[in-house]
Amino acid sequence: MSAFDVRDILKTAAAQEAGAGPAPARGAMPPAENLVPPRADAPLSPVVVAGCVRLAELVLVAATGLVVHAAVLGGVVPLNHVYLAAIGGLAVLTVAVLQSAGTYGIRALRAFFTAGMRVVVGWSLVFLMAGTVVFFAKLGDHYSRLWLGTFYLAGLSVLLTERLVLSLIIGTQMRRGRFDRRTAIVGGGESAEALIRSLEHQSDSGIRIVGVFDDRNDGRSADVVAGYPKLGTVSDLVTYARHTRLDLIVFTLPISAEGRILAMLSKLWVLPIDIRLSAHASKLRLRPRSYSYLGSVPVLDVFDKPIADWDVVVKSLFDRVVGGLMLIGFAPVMIAVALAVKLTSRGPVFFRQKRYGFNNELIEVYKFRSMYVDQSDAGAARLVTKGDPRVTPVGRFIRRTSLDELPQLFNVLKGDLSLVGPRPHALQAKAANTLYDQVVDGYFARHKVKPGLTGWAQINGWRGETDTSEKIQRRVEHDLYYIENWSVLFDLRILAKTPFALLKAENAY
Incomplete structure (x- = not known):
């Protein structure tokens, strides 16, 4: 199973304890981000x-x-x-x-x-x-x-x-573990131990347990469960999943612990990971078709990764084929915009900005520069408003028509972006002077798929300035609707409507 991972993690924890003086109190394990192993190879479906x-x-x-x-x-x-x-x-x-x-x-x-x-x-x-x-x-x-x-x-x-x-x-x-489903167990005690033992006895389950996470710090949650370390709380699990490959989360809590399960799911549902509820030790017996199985262990499906297996292949091919054709088709326009930017203000033609990508990974997106070079705002700490003096005359036009976004076709070909998806936001982007993730609960759930050049929110009018909380709230709602209902036909529908949406540029400055 995952003895390799466990040994490395325990060695790291022991080294930290040795260098930190007194041992931490029960339940005060080193933070999960300090125990995250190097990022595993990309999985094979x-x-x-x-x-x-x-x-x-x-x-x-x-x-x-x-x-x-x-x-x-x-x-x-x-x-x-x-x-x-x-x-x-x-x-x-x-x-x-x-x-x-x-x-x-x-x-x-x-x-x-x-x-x-x-x-x-x-x-x-x-x-x-x-x-x-x-x-x-x-x-x-x-x-x-x-x-x-x-x-x-x-x-x-x-x-x-x-x-x-x-x-x-x-x-x-x-x-190399390319077919293993790297799995985190949520919850400790006898039920977690029984589940782990059952999975270990199946050599063909395809499950590779990386550790246990539990919010409890009392005697009901040991620091080691069936040989696997407790790596932290559910909040630590979110951090862990952002830093290394994690494919599956399994809850071992009883179904009767509805309050605890919902509280934990409110933190975990933003992750692009399958979440299952173990039915191994449950006294509730449903029809066999009601369960899915990890090997022979029954589980109840809670959340599925929104785009997986062949969907990933189809969407990737769609992005690269259609994106490549669009890049060829828009090449004359891009050359004209580049010349206009270069000839009307000093500075580089392109503007690079760090933004959140899939699973909150930082990506660098390309745009045509629309601001004066000495007033560029890479972190987007201050929203661009109507008549903003930082924007060049050419910049106003290309921002209103979204021509400044065309270089992101290179991001699509690199694999950082999709043609269609939630728009990537700058790190310090704010609504009503408050960071987006502090305005909208579950904001980061929009990062369960790759961001896109255009999206469902944009063609429905939710683009441009976000000077109120409602605007970002509505944008996120549309993003989540897209994620839950994705299909290639949906992507084609959004792409077809995008040119018409760009004609309505009331909120784009």
């Missing part, structure tokens, strides 16, 4: 990997059929629709049979010998089924027996070779 393997094997089988035809029947029997249909049908049937045989799970992809036997049986079954169809449909005269036999042997060799290579790659990535 088992769902996406399995999907890629299915597609790869579909292509491999089809390619093998074509190559065998060229090698065996080339110049003798033409590659007509009869053979193309057979090759396509065998490729699709192969993936379907191997799926039914359970060979696309991560553990199966790693275990070459076990999965290899299933591949042999599955591939043989495919040709047996194909032979049966050919026999009863009296299609034997349409296909070369030499081609079928060679296709069977060549396809089997290709699939087994591919599975051998894949098992070595998957095994390496699993040892």
Whole structure:
């Protein structure tokens, strides 16, 4: 499981205690931010990997059929629709049979010998089924027996070779923890210990526990639970999740502790992490379909990461393909704006500003400079208002039309921004002289996805100056609606409406 992480964390805690003089009182563990290990490698989605393997094997089988035809029947029997249909049908049937045989799970992809036997049986079954169809449909005269036999042997060799290579790659990535779900346990006591023991007894659960967090400091919450350290409180867990990779949070509190659960969730729901409530020790028994499972341990879903697995791939491809096309299309406009900025005021063409990105990570966004260089406000400590003397004449125009935002297409291609998402705010941005996160409860929940060039709030008129609390409140409400209802079609709808929203620039100065 996570012995590697636990040893490192305990060593860090021991070193800090040794250097800090007297040991801290019970429950006064070193702050979680001091115990955060180096950021783990980016996770690999088992769902996406399995999907890629299915597609790869579909292509491999089809390619093998074509190559065998060229090698065996080339110049003798033409590659007509009869053979193309057979090759396509065998490729699709192969993936379907191997799926039914359970060979696309991560553990199966790693275990070459076990999965290899299933591949042999599955591939043989495919040709047996194909032979049966050919026999009863009296299609034997349409296909070369030499081609079928060679296709069977060549396809089997290709699939087994591919599975051998894949098992070595998957095994390496699993040892690096790329498929593990790094999990924090919330709550201590016997229920947490029972859950941890159950997960540890399942070698294929995919769960890697990083530690325990609990707000209690009395005897009900030990400093070490089932060999895992208590790293701090739920507030510390938020800090921990901001500094290292965390994929899952599991509550071990009883369902009857509704007040405590809600109080903790009010702090944790802003994180882009799956949150589950353990039903392992609960006396409440629901139908099996009511639960999801960590291995064989039942849990109740509380919050899901808003964009995960194939959604991440689709949105990333959408951003880069459409963003690249937009960059090409807007290149003449960007060149014209750059010249106007350069020729009308001294200073650089671009303005760089630190802003909050996904999961509160700091990113540097690019804009065309719209202020006089000696009056630029990188932290946005002071809002830009109507007639603001800090803004250049060209700056007023490009701010009202949002042309100053076009360089952020480079941020999209870098992966810091999406085309559509909550707009990234400057670090010191304020509404009514109060920082945004102090005005809106759960403000940082808008950072559960990547920020975007445009968003649902912007096309609904909530852009520009935020001189009142209501304006930022409404903006955040629209951002959260977008996160909860995201789809590619929703993104396309927002992009299509953005030009019309820019024509209404009453609040943009």
